[in-house]
Amino acid sequence: MAEATIQVKHKIGLHARPAALFVQTANKFKSKIKVKNLTATGDFVDAKSIIMVLTLGVMKDHKVLIQTDGIDADLALDALKSLIENNFGEA
């Protein structure tokens, strides 16, 4: 199992396109992936579910905790981390 805490910098947070990219990336891996909004209350949700990721209400500057568990856990965590750090491919 691997985990990381990352701050979301994107201006609309994990919504619309960023949320879709986040979920699409998560779905590329076999591992179980969970994500939680540390800035708000609430529990972990399935990172492969767009609906559940939206329920986290992650906005600009919120911190999220990502946990990956499975054969490609490290790869998955890296991919999601770099997606958020690179601001979802936007400058």
Add this chain to the structure above:
Amino acid sequence: MPEKTFKGIPASDGIAIGPTFCYIPAEMTIPVCAAGTVDEEMARFDTARKRARIELRGLCEAIEKRAGKEEASIFEAHQEMLSDPALEGKVRAEVEVGQTVEEALVKATEELASLLAGMNDELFAARALDVKDVGRRILRILLGLPDTALSAVTEPSIIVAEDLTPSDTASLDPKLTLGFITAQGGLTSHSAILARTLGLPAIVGMGNGLLEKVFSGLPIVMDGRTGEMIVMPDDETITRYKQIQIQRESHLQNLKAAADKNAHTANGRRVEVAANIGEVLSARDAMEHGAEGIGLLRTEFLYLEDSQPPSEEKQYRIYREIFEVMSGRPVIVRTLDIGGDKPPSYLPFPNEMNPFLGWRAIRISLDEPELFKTQLRAILRAAVGHRARIMFPMVSDLDELRRAREIVETVKRDLTLASVEFAADVPVGIMVETPAAAVLVDVLAEASDFFSLGTNDLTQYTMAVDRGNAKVSGLFQPLHPAVLRLIRQTIDAGHAKGKWVGMCGELAGMTKAIPILLGFGLDEFSMNPRAIPEAKNLIGKLTDERAREIASQAMSFGTAAEIENYMKGILASL
């Protein structure tokens, strides 16, 4: 899936290549029934989601083209939601306790939507609607229902339906319509007429089960000349049909160029070629195709689009606009022609065994004088400075005609008393569409300034056949000797009384009928605008003498098939 061809009745010429849009107007009610096994229910869920994905991809591409990537991204999110593990998990949990997948889906989407709806941030809360939307789409597919409104057509599509009524097509954007294919209906069903008016291909009478052969988004080719529908066409087929399409276009362009001149027979007799229309847009279309007037302005559309009758002002504006578009050319306005087959909600329709033999057209107008007077006032007022004529539909008796004319006179008196400007000299005539009117033309001439043959109804009433009933529509033969005799009799009797006789039925635009009608001495041919160029071209090739010979020869045959066969030979020789 390999290419597959299905055949129906060709109803309007032309070729279309594009995606299917399946249309069934229906409520989404979940039938109460026992659930299958978990695997069965979940397999249905998967199939439905696959179809939903095809629909959404189509929507996405269409919106992106029209409104850009930003607008389209919402349908990308919908696609994401289709395969959402949370949705699937909740559906599965419900199915596992014995629910049908429909029930499970409704419950799951409601739960997930309410999770989102409860969020503080508006932007996130608004996504609840998307979840519901996706849920509705899957449910609709599970219930076997295609997109529920024609306004949902977002990219140019071939409309496939059980049947189409005027109110179904009201929300249709002609720019997004490539053609119509219907399971029911004959050559004169609404979708067929509408297709010919818009110059779109149409196939009708495909038979039951049409909507099981296609689904929205499925690519098809349709050939309105042969009645063929090709599902999942291969590249070769598409290329071949694209070529035919191009050739047809250029042929029509040539005809159109020739249509701008008034029609004359080869020996120089002037014949009027006019258009049948039902709205302002097609008046413009009529002008573009060389219409010398409007032989039939249908006004039903005005009465069917709302839950109340159209006001005098609304009618006035629309009539005025059409008269102006036609700039000085004659326009024949047919008064209200509705009946129990397409009843507006505001009229007290009785339960009728035979709506086509029931309370309709002039019969309604005489029973509902206020409705009738409103329309007459609007026409008479709009006619100022224009060449309008008023025509009553479905007259079968002289007394009816006298009473209708009396109401016209009353309206004129009222307008005069109220000092409202109106055209006092508008000719008033009748449509000859009942056998009774056809045999009484000499008598009806007392109160009718002109006659116009409505061959669709005349054929239906003469042959005693419901033209919308696929089982018997084969008997709907406008070239039947019985119908042709009534037509000839009407023209002769009208001329004997010094009256002008035209025709605004489908027959007037059929090349196989035009030489015969010309031979009978018909004064005016009114047809759907797109048929005008070809009709003018044909009339110009015939002398009156030749046409009379053809007509007399055609009348010597005993069946419609023999007449059609004979006319095929004539047309090939011209």
